[in-house]
Amino acid sequence: MTEKHDQETETRLDTVFAATREMFELPEGVIYLDGNSLGPLPVTARRRVFDEIDAQWGARLIKGWNESGWIDLPQATGARIAALVGAPKDSVVACDSTSVNLFKVLSAALQMRADRRVLLSDSGNFPTDLYIAQGLLGRLDGGHELKIVEPDAVADAIDENVAALMLTEVDYRTGRLHDMADLTERAHDAGALAVWDLAHSAGALPVRLEEAGVDFAVGCGYKYLNGGPGAPAFLYLRPGLAAQIRPVLSGWMGHEAPFAFDTDYRPAPGIGRMLVGTPPVLAMASLHAALEVWDGVGMSDLRVRSIELSQRFIAEVEKRCPELVLASPRDPHARGSHVSFRFPQGYAVMQALISHGVIGDFRAPDLLRFGFAPLYLCPSDAVRAAEILEATLRDRLWDRPEFRQKMKVT
Numbered sequence: 322m323t324e325k326h327d328q329e330t331e332t333r334l335d336t337v338f339a340a341t342r343e344m345f346e347l348p349e350g351v352i353y354l355d356g357n358s359l360g361p362l363p364v365t366a367r368r369r370v371f372d373e374i375d376a377q378w379g380a381r382l383i384k385g386w387n388e389s390g391w392i393d394l395p396q397a398t399g400a401r402i403a404a405l406v407g408a409p410k411d412s413v414v415a416c417d418s419t420s421v422n423l424f425k426v427l428s429a430a431l432q433m434r435a436d437r438r439v440l441l442s443d444s445g446n447f448p449t450d451l452y453i454a455q456g457l458l459g460r461l462d463g464g465h466e467l468k469i470v471e472p473d474a475v476a477d478a479i480d481e482n483v484a485a486l487m488l489t490e491v492d493y494r495t496g497r498l499h500d501m502a503d504l505t506e507r508a509h510d511a512g513a514l515a516v517w518d519l520a521h522s523a524g525a526l527p528v529r530l531e532e533a534g535v536d537f538a539v540g541c542g543y544k545y546l547n548g549g550p551g552a553p554a555f556l557y558l559r560p561g562l563a564a565q566i567r568p569v570l571s572g573w574m575g576h577e578a579p580f581a582f583d584t585d586y587r588p589a590p591g592i593g594r595m596l597v598g599t600p601p602v603l604a605m606a607s608l609h610a611a612l613e614v615w616d617g618v619g620m621s622d623l624r625v626r627s628i629e630l631s632q633r634f635i636a637e638v639e640k641r642c643p644e645l646v647l648a649s650p651r652d653p654h655a656r657g658s659h660v661s662f663r664f665p666q667g668y669a670v671m672q673a674l675i676s677h678g679v680i681g682d683f684r685a686p687d688l689l690r691f692g693f694a695p696l697y698l699c700p701s702d703a704v705r706a707a708e709i710l711e712a713t714l715r716d717r718l719w720d721r722p723e724f725r726q727k728m729k730v731t
């Protein structure tokens with residue numbers, strides 16, 4: 322790119338993201354670098370939830386299921402998420418939690434590869450993913466094995482014993498990014514299925530589920546999608562796959578005709594069969610409304626700005642805080658939208674930072690983690706956060722008993 326182009330791009334990105342920043346309610350004086358754990362409140366979500374309470378639930382009562390479109394929210398919300406993860410709009414539903422959705426897709430994948438015994442994952446995966454796999458495999462009596470290898474050893478561990486690959490694209494600690502298309506292709510070449518967790522990818526970087534041929538994916542609604550605390554998660558099925566699945570969690574919302582009240586389960590056509598019970602309408606409406614923020618935002622623009630923010634932050638921190646060690650890949654194309662630094666007293670440092678208005682989080686044993694969401698952060702925020710981090714370390718502001726008090730949620 323020429324310098325003129327660079328400048329034009331910068332100006333355009335500034336305009337796009339200045340507009341999205343206006344769509345959030347952020348407390349005064351806070352630099353929010355934890356949207357990778359819980360996205361902030363979009364104005365549209367606040368309005369929508371109050372409207373659902375007053376005008377829909379309050380005024381319409383049970384008529385809301387039909388008149389307010391509550392019954393279709395899992396599909397309508399899924400369609401909005403599909404646009405962000407490179408999927409056809411009827412291939413995603415919003416429902417349940419990421420953990421529960423993972424149970425649903427893993428059980429489907431293992432049924433589809435009933436002659437194989439290995440579920441392959443890596444040591445960088447998020448604990449709930451591994452726990453769900455352990456719980457599921459423990460209930461099957463066919464001698465299944467959860468094989469966990471180092472992240473860079475996954476490609477070589479794929480063989481014809483593997484029923485499915487179960488990976489998280491972006492490592493929740495370091496931000497390391499797997500090559501989803503390449504690993505999916507390798508899995509398919511070996512006759513295995515590919516299951517991806519997009520918890521730290523959806524809304525953080527371009528994802529091309531359909532193009533990569535991914536079979537199953539799950540992800541979070543409350544992180545980069547800003548759906549609110551405990552917002553429903555999502556679930557993706559490769560187009561055409563649904564017909565092969567007999568859901569293990571065969572609830573009435575996944576039935577072909579829930580209001581026929583038949584004795585026997587018959588799966589709904591398409592991805593609808595992956596639904597289980599009654600959707601949490603208020604939480605789902607919040608997520609559905611929060612997704613409006615993405616109208617007019619291109620994922621490639623988002624990626625350019627995200628890299629700019631994280632590169633700037635790393636450069637400023639390394640210049641100002643030599644005692645911190647970068648735990649994330651240095652190459653921005655090898656990581657997602659968050660960065661982590663190691664420091665032995667990381668927990669206390671993060672508590673001190675939070676008390677000074679820079680909100681990130683801590684991941685055991687020693688990681689300071691900072692998320693960079695372009696929708697509401699600009700380059701000057703990255704610089705200001707690094708300045709406050711510098712002062713926190715230089716003046717040992719963290720070295721106080723109250724900052725060592727561990728809370729339930731870190």
Ligand SMILES: *Cc1c(COP(=O)(O)O)cnc(C)c1O
Nearest residue numbers: 418419420447449489493518520
């Ligand atoms: C945040 C996260 C989850 C969370 O799962 P819940 O069921 O919503 O609690 C799952 N997997 C990964 C990789 C995550 O980062």
